[in-house]
Amino acid sequence: MGWYRRLWNLARRDGVARDIDREMSFHIAERVDELVASGMSGKEALRTAKRQFGNYCFERERTRDMNIAIRIESIAKDIRYAARGLRRNPGFTLIAVTVLALGIGANTAVFSVVDGVLLRALPYPDPGRLVMVFDSFQQQGAERGPACVADFLDWKARSRSFQGLDAVGNNRFTLTGDGEAEQIVGLGVTATFFETLGVRPLAGRTFASGEDQPGRTPTVVLSERLWRRRYAANPGVLGKVVALNGRPFTVIGVMPAGFQFGQREVEAWTVLTLDPPTRRGPFFLRGIARLKPGVGIEQASAGMQALANQIQQDHPRDYTRLRYPVAGLREVMVGDVRALLWILSGAVLLVLLIAVSNVASLMLARATARRREIAIRLSIGAGRAHLVRQLMTESLVLSLIGGAVGVALAAWGVAALHAPRSAAPR
Amino acid sequence: MAKSRNDILQGTLALLVLKTLASRGRMHGYGITSHIQSVTRELLRVEEGSLYPALHRMEQDGWVRAGWGITEKKREARFYSLTPEGRRQLVREEESWARLTDGVSRLLRYA
Numbered sequence: 001m002g003w004y005r006r007l008w009n010l011a012r013r014d015g016v017a018r019d020i021d022r023e024m025s026f027h028i029a030e031r032v033d034e035l036v037a038s039g040m041s042g043k044e045a046l047r048t049a050k051r052q053f054g055n056y057c058f059e060r061e062r063t064r065d066m067n068i069a070i071r072i073e074s075i076a077k078d079i080r081y082a083a084r085g086l087r088r089n090p091g092f093t094l095i096a097v098t099v100l101a102l103g104i105g106a107n108t109a110v111f112s113v114v115d116g117v118l119l120r121a122l123p124y125p126d127p128g129r130l131v132m133v134f135d136s137f138q139q140q141g142a143e144r145g146p147a148c149v150a151d152f153l154d155w156k157a158r159s160r161s162f163q164g165l166d167a168v169g170n171n172r173f174t175l176t177g178d179g180e181a182e183q184i185v186g187l188g189v190t191a192t193f194f195e196t197l198g199v200r201p202l203a204g205r206t207f208a209s210g211e212d213q214p215g216r217t218p219t220v221v222l223s224e225r226l227w228r229r230r231y232a233a234n235p236g237v238l239g240k241v242v243a244l245n246g247r248p249f250t251v252i253g254v255m256p257a258g259f260q261f262g263q264r265e266v267e268a269w270t271v272l273t274l275d276p277p278t279r280r281g282p283f284f285l286r287g288i289a290r291l292k293p294g295v296g297i298e299q300a301s302a303g304m305q306a307l308a309n310q311i312q313q314d315h316p317r318d319y320t321r322l323r324y325p326v327a328g329l330r331e332v333m334v335g336d337v338r339a340l341l342w343i344l345s346g347a348v349l350l351v352l353l354i355a356v357s358n359v360a361s362l363m364l365a366r367a368t369a370r371r372r373e374i375a376i377r378l379s380i381g382a383g384r385a386h387l388v389r390q391l392m393t394e395s396l397v398l399s400l401i402g403g404a405v406g407v408a409l410a411a412w413g414v415a416a417l418h419a420p421r422s423a424a425p426r
Numbered sequence: 427m428a429k430s431r432n433d434i435l436q437g438t439l440a441l442l443v444l445k446t447l448a449s450r451g452r453m454h455g456y457g458i459t460s461h462i463q464s465v466t467r468e469l470l471r472v473e474e475g476s477l478y479p480a481l482h483r484m485e486q487d488g489w490v491r492a493g494w495g496i497t498e499k500k501r502e503a504r505f506y507s508l509t510p511e512g513r514r515q516l517v518r519e520e521e522s523w524a525r526l527t528d529g530v531s532r533l534l535r536y537a
Contacts (some may be wrong), residue, residue: 019504020478023455023493025472026503030456033499052474 020037075393082394092366094399096359100402102356105409106348112414114345118332123258125198125288130329131297133165133287133304139319144327147285150277151311155324158307161300162289164196168262169272169284173244179230185265186244187219188272194221196290197261203227204238204253210269219271222251224257224269244270259289280318301326303411327369359402363395438477439472439473439480446518447490454495454503455481472484481506489515 028049033047088094125129132142135151147155152167159165171186194206206221220232220242231237241248250266251269260266272285291300304324313321331338441493446461447453453461458481459472489512491523508516 022502023478023504026454026497026501027456074474 019233022136028367052305078390078393079397081390082404085394086398089366090389092362096362096398099355099358100399101405101409103348103352104403104406105413107345108407108410109413109416110341110345110348112410114341117327118341119336122330123260127329129163129291129293130197131289131291131300132325132329132332135283135322135323136325137322138410144325144332146283147287147324148277148283149274149285152282152285152287153274153277153310154307155304158310159300159303161291161295161303163292164192165188165287165289167195167197167272167274167287168193169286171270172244173268173270175230175242175244175268176246177241177243184226184232184267185263186264186268186270187262188270190272190274193269194231196288198290199255199259201253202256203235204251205251207271212273214273214275216271216273218244219246219252220228220244221253221255221269223255223267224249225260227254241297244268247278254391261296262416263302272309280315297326297328338382361397367391438523440484441519442470442472443477443484444481444489444508445517447506448513448516452495452505452507454497454505458506464497479487479506484512487515488512490532 007391025107028046031049031052032042032045034044035048040048122130132144132149133155134142135144135147145166146169149167156165167190167386170190171188172190173184175184179278191209191212194201195209197426201208201221202224204221207219210216211219217361222237227233227237237251238253240251242248242251255269304326308322312319377387378384382383442462443458446458450457451460455477459474459477462470481490481492483505485492485506488531490506490510491509492504492506494502497503
């Protein structure tokens with residue numbers, strides 16, 4: 001009888017029990033008829049019939065439980081035997097587990113980072129056309145530094161590669177008005193920011209174009225997290241006035257939970273009001289743009305470089321060697337980690353392969369050494385299938401231990417991999 | 427439980443059930459006990475407590491097939507019938523029974 005049959009019985013135990021009940025009551029009814037025919041009273045007959053049936057149900061339950069208990073016990077025995085065998089050879093066990101743990105741990109750690117950074121798509125439609133635009137000039141010193149309002153207005157007026165072009169600048173707010181004051185991370189964005197990214201609000205609306213002109217009522221779009229946490233996901237929050245850094249802002253919309261740009265912690269987006277600049281500075285803006293269809297990053301870069309050269313000529317005292325670098329959004333987010341990550345994952349894959357082949361040859365060597373033991377066990381009646389099962393159990397126990405240690409290593413490894421990238425956006 | 431003389435020898439129950447089903451076709455459990463009792467003139471009595479476990483075991487081993495049906499008295503009963511595998515098992519059990527009785531009777535004659 002197959003063990004799956006027993007498990008199947010266990011699984012449909014209700015059905016089986018019902019069948020047994022029905023069968024039993026039929027049998028008892030027939031017996032009662034017979035006893036009554038032979039002159040017994042109905043009551044007496046029923047009692048006798050039931051007594052004859054005895055404790056069949058109880059017996060049956062016990063048999064079934066035993067069947068399963070035996071199977072489980074024999075698996076447990078295999079595991080105990082495997083553990084004993086591994087304990088007897090601590091050197092072998094230690095080496096195999098360590099090698100497996102290193103291989104598995106390194107792979108798990110690197111893959112979890114690769115998955116988060118490289119494999120998950122950016123949560124915007126057609127993300128390949130999203131680019132970021134920066135400033136780079138000698139005084140600032142950064143390869144991809146922030147721009148000033150004048151730069152941004154020049155880009156907007158004179159670049160021709162973009163379908164939408166917006167600026168973002170980080171803000172930290174103290175949020176007050178109904179409830180406790182709390183510090184939240186905000187992002188100032190120009191009015192068409194959400195259109196450029198191609199995302200829609202969960203509730204309410206995003207900024208209307210022109211809302212970033214000076215003199216308009218300040219408005220704010222909340223993150224889903226903030227909306228849920230502070231306003232209990234109440235749609236009535238739309239239209240309400242909250243205070244950010246003591247200034248009143250009208251809540252106009254809520255973004256969906258998955259939406260994120262830049263720092264994950266951003267919980268409010270406000271309109272960046274771009275006052276007409278009187279000088280070139282301060283530098284705090286980053287450009288986010290969607291390339292026109294058919295325009296590549298190189299083409300956009302060339303256009304922005306030409307523009308930078310003109311600005312440089314117009315403002316020689318503000319800039320030296322001005323450039324407006326354009327880079328794909330994904331590349332900016334992932335940064336130089338990308339190549340490093342691919343190399344790293346290739347390397348750890350090789351480590352795993354080496355680990356596996358090492359463990360395999362260790363096992364092989366051990367198997368040769370155990371031929372005697374196996375021959376003896378075969379000759380005293382161990383089934384071939386049982387021996388195979390036992391050896392498999394041994395390998396399984398070994399790999400489970402290796403895996404467990406590996407995952408623990410990975411948890412530590414992921415933290416280690418993340419640490420130097422705390423500045424990176426993902 | 428005290429053993430009475432007409433307790434069925436361990437292992438022969440399957441043989442009795444298989445033989446009954448082979449000669450009488452489709453039967454329910456109660457019918458099997460009555461048949462065995464009447465044919466053996468009450469020399470053998472099948473305990474319900476062992477018959478049904480044996481039937482279920484035989485079903486799981488694929489010797490018998492079971493299904494619900496209605497008796498002449500319009501009662502629902504579980505009917506058992508022999509499978510081809512059960513038929514082969516019957517031949518094997520008959521052979522081993524013959525060997526056993528042969529062996530036992532030889533011993534009784536010469537020992």
